[in-house]
Amino acid sequence: MKNNALLFVSLVAIFVSSCSTIKNTKTTDNLSSATWEMEYISGTRIAFEGLYPNKKPQITFNTTTNEVNGTSSCNGYMAKYTSNGKTISFGEPGPTTMMFCEGGGEQRFLQMIKKVDNYSIDNNGKLNLNVGEVPMMRFKKSKN
Structure with a gap:
């Protein structure tokens, strides 16, 4: 017994x-199953639409090569990332295009992504890039 x-x-x-x-x-x-489009960024005094008047930042994860690529609103970027469970960190963005960007959102995005230390995907399928327990950027799956 x-x-x-x-x-x-x-x-x-x-x-x-x-x-x-x-x-x-x-x-x-789930990270690599989509291109993610930003819908929120923390800590700015400028409205989201003012930061990104023409195009919102996007990020695509390649979990095979541990690289991300996308746009920072008007310029393309590429960077390495490391992830272990829910922790994540991003390396310096590699070659980017050199177009002039309106709104100042590109610099805000590139500065914020360096601070991120973990991520979560919420019940609505949205990707949150966090510093500690505070969501700093939120992304939805892009329809493109």
């Missing part, structure tokens, strides 16, 4: 741990 109870508890523990492993893998897969 004791052996059956011990066996049952062991099987339940294995099942629960395997479910949480699947959940973590699925979150990582």
Whole structure:
């Protein structure tokens, strides 16, 4: 009887741990499953639409090469990133295009992405790039 109870508890523990492993893998897969378009950035005194009057920043994750690329509103960028579970950090942006950008949002985006230390995907499928527990940027899946 004791052996059956011990066996049952062991099987339940294995099942629960395997479910949480699947959940973590699925979150990582969600990063690379879309191009993400910014819909919020923290800490600015200028309205979001004023920062990004023509085009919003976008980010695409390549989990195979640990690189991101996208636009910082009007210029393209590319950078390395590292991730372990929910922690994430971004390297210096590599070659970018050199177009003049209106609104000042490009610099705000590039400064903020360097500060990010973790991410989450909320119940609505939105990507939050956080500093500590504070969401600094929020992205939705792009329709493009």
